[in-house]
Amino acid sequence: xxxxxxxxxxxxxxxxxxxxxxxxxxxxxxxxxxxxxxxxxxxxxxxxxxxxxxxxxxxxxxxxxxxxxxxxxxxxxxxxxxxxxxxxxxxxxxxxxxxxxxxxxxxxxxx
Numbered sequence: 001x002x003x004x005x006x007x008x009x010x011x012x013x014x015x016x017x018x019x020x021x022x023x024x025x026x027x028x029x030x031x032x033x034x035x036x037x038x039x040x041x042x043x044x045x046x047x048x049x050x051x052x053x054x055x056x057x058x059x060x061x062x063x064x065x066x067x068x069x070x071x072x073x074x075x076x077x078x079x080x081x082x083x084x085x086x087x088x089x090x091x092x093x094x095x096x097x098x099x100x101x102x103x104x105x106x107x108x109x110x111x
């Protein structure tokens with residue numbers, strides 16, 4: 001999980017290529033360990049990076065990838081947080097329909 005936090009920091013300072021490398025490594029480690037949480041968190045941050053770059057196709061693909069790795073993280077409020085951020089990411093890349101869908105799902109799960 002440290003890798004995803006490291007990648008987030010890299011995104012905040014505009015070092016996208018370095019963040020991509022960190023996230024790719026984190027996802028690979030997650031796959032090799034069968035760790036769905038690590039894979040999901042790496043995909044989540046990668047989704048944010050793709051949206052910041054304006055890449056609608058990658059943003060949508062990565063959002064779906066995150067959802068392929070649910071677990072206890074998704075069952076807790078963190079899952080609603082992901083859905084809300086996916087809505088923001090999809091809106092950022094101009095996909096209003098997907099943004100509305102993710103926002104509605106996040107809203108359904110609010111506490």
